[in-house]
Amino acid sequence: MIVGERKPLSEIMELLGGAQKVLVAGCGTCVTVCFAGGEKEVGILASELRMKSKLDDHAMDVEEATVQRQCEWEYIDPLRERLDGFDVVLSLACGIGVQAMNERFPGVITLPGINTTSLSLPVEQGVWEERCQACGDCLLGTTFGICPIARCSKQLLNGPCGGSQEGICEVDSDTPCAWQLIWDRAIEFDQVRRLLDIQAPKNWSQSRDGGLRKIVREDLQLESE
Amino acid sequence: MSDGPKSEMPFDPKIVAFCCRHCAYAAADLAGAMRLHYPHSVRIVDVPCSGRVDPLEMLRAFERGVDGLLVAG
Numbered sequence: 001m002i003v004g005e006r007k008p009l010s011e012i013m014e015l016l017g018g019a020q021k022v023l024v025a026g027c028g029t030c031v032t033v034c035f036a037g038g039e040k041e042v043g044i045l046a047s048e049l050r051m052k053s054k055l056d057d058h059a060m061d062v063e064e065a066t067v068q069r070q071c072e073w074e075y076i077d078p079l080r081e082r083l084d085g086f087d088v089v090l091s092l093a094c095g096i097g098v099q100a101m102n103e104r105f106p107g108v109i110t111l112p113g114i115n116t117t118s119l120s121l122p123v124e125q126g127v128w129e130e131r132c133q134a135c136g137d138c139l140l141g142t143t144f145g146i147c148p149i150a151r152c153s154k155q156l157l158n159g160p161c162g163g164s165q166e167g168i169c170e171v172d173s174d175t176p177c178a179w180q181l182i183w184d185r186a187i188e189f190d191q192v193r194r195l196l197d198i199q200a201p202k203n204w205s206q207s208r209d210g211g212l213r214k215i216v217r218e219d220l221q222l223e224s225e
Numbered sequence: 226m227s228d229g230p231k232s233e234m235p236f237d238p239k240i241v242a243f244c245c246r247h248c249a250y251a252a253a254d255l256a257g258a259m260r261l262h263y264p265h266s267v268r269i270v271d272v273p274c275s276g277r278v279d280p281l282e283m284l285r286a287f288e289r290g291v292d293g294l295l296v297a298g
Contacts (some may be wrong), residue, residue, distance in 0.1 A: 040281060047284035 001121075001177065002030040002094045003128045004114040009048055012090065014113045019085040019087040020059060024113070025079065025101065026066035027093035034128060036090065036114050037092025039066040045092065045113060070097030077105055083108050119150075136206030136213060144185035149202075151178035173194060238292035240267045243282070245275040245298030267295075272296065 007015075016022060024046045032038025040191035046062045053060035065082055069075040079101075083089070090108040091098045101110035120128035134148045139157075140147055149155050153171035159179025163170030167180040186192045204210070244250035250271045256263065268291075269275055275298025283294050 040279070042227055043281045044284060047281065047288050051284075 001033055001119070003034045003118050003120040004031050004094055004098075004101055004116045006036055006041065006045070006092070006114045007112070009045075009052060012045070012049070012113055013052060016049075016060075016088060016090065018058070021061045021086045021088075022063070023079075023082065023089045024049070024062060024064050025070065025087045025089050025091045025093070025110070026064075026215060027091075027097050028066055028068040029071075031114065034120075034122070037094075039064075042066050042092055045090070049090075052163040063188075070094075071100050073100070073104060080105065081117075091135075132174060133207075135204070136210075137203050139202075143182050144179045144191075145190065146178055146185065148178050150183065151175075151181075157202055230232050231266065237264075240264075240293045240295060241286045241291045242267055242269045242295040242297060243272050243278045244269050244273060244295075246271055246273055247298075249275070249297035259273075 024042045026032070026037050026039050026042035026193075031041075035041065042064045046064045049060060049062045053062075063082075063086075065079060067075045067079060071093060083105055086108055089101055089105070089108055090113045091101055091110050092113045092154060093101075094114070094116040098110055098112045113195065117136060118128070118130040119132040121131045123129045130150050132147060135149050141148065148157065148159060152159060153169050153175065154161060156179065159178050160183070161170075161179070162176040164180055167177055169175040169177045183192070183195065186195050206213070227249075242249075242253075244253055250269065253269055275296050278296050283296075286294055
C-alpha cells in the first residue's frame, strides 16, 4: 500500500499561513490503513488545528471531510460543493490525492498534510517496510520474489556485496540482506543455477529516470474522451 | 479553556473522567452510595471499557474547554 506519515503540526501551521477557513480532507484508502490520513486522523488534526489557532489568538474555522479515495475524480467530485468559502484544503491523502484535488479544484489551493513515504508492507502491527519502488520493470520473477531494488541498500542486480555479514546489510544492522534472502530462497527451491548468470544493467528508462510515466489503455478509454 | 490559577480566585479545574463501566465507574458509583465526596468539577463519562477511549475523544474534550482528563479502568 501507499504509506505516509503526518507532517509535524508546526510545519502544517506554517504551510497554512494566515488561512482562516480550512477543510481537512482525508482519504479512506491507503492512508486510512496506515493510520496517516483517514477519517480518524482528520478528526485529530482538525482538533489540533482548532486548539492551536485558539491558543495563538488566530481565528481559524476548521472543517472535516473524508472521501473513500482522493485519487479518483468520481470520489472527489462530491467535495466540490463543500469547498465554497474555504481558503485552503489540507489534504491528508498521498501525493496523488493532493495533486488530484489541485487539478480538479484549481480555484482553491490544496496543501499536503502528510509526507508520502513508500510502497510498503505492514509486516507487523505498526511497522511498515518498503517492498516496491515501482521501477516499471519487475524483477521479482528472477529474484525468487524478493526485490533487490527496494530491499537491497545498493540496489544490486548481482549480489550479495561484500558488506553482507551473516545475513545483515552493512548499511543498517536492522536490515536483512536482500541478496542473502534471495540466495536462501534459491537454495530452498534448489534453483541456485538461476542466480549464476550475471545480470546486465537494468533498463531504468521505465523507472523515474525515463521521465514522467504514463499508461494509456485505449481499450478502456471512453470514446468521448 | 479556563484561565488558570489567579491569586484572587482558586483554580477550579474542569476534569473529565472516562471510567470503565466494570471497575472505575462502579467504584465511583460505590463512592456515591457511601456518600463520599469528590469535586463537583469532575464529570464522569461511563465507557464500556477504558480501552474504548480514543485520542479523538480526549482531544474533543480539551477543545471544549476541560483542563484535565482521567482515563480510569
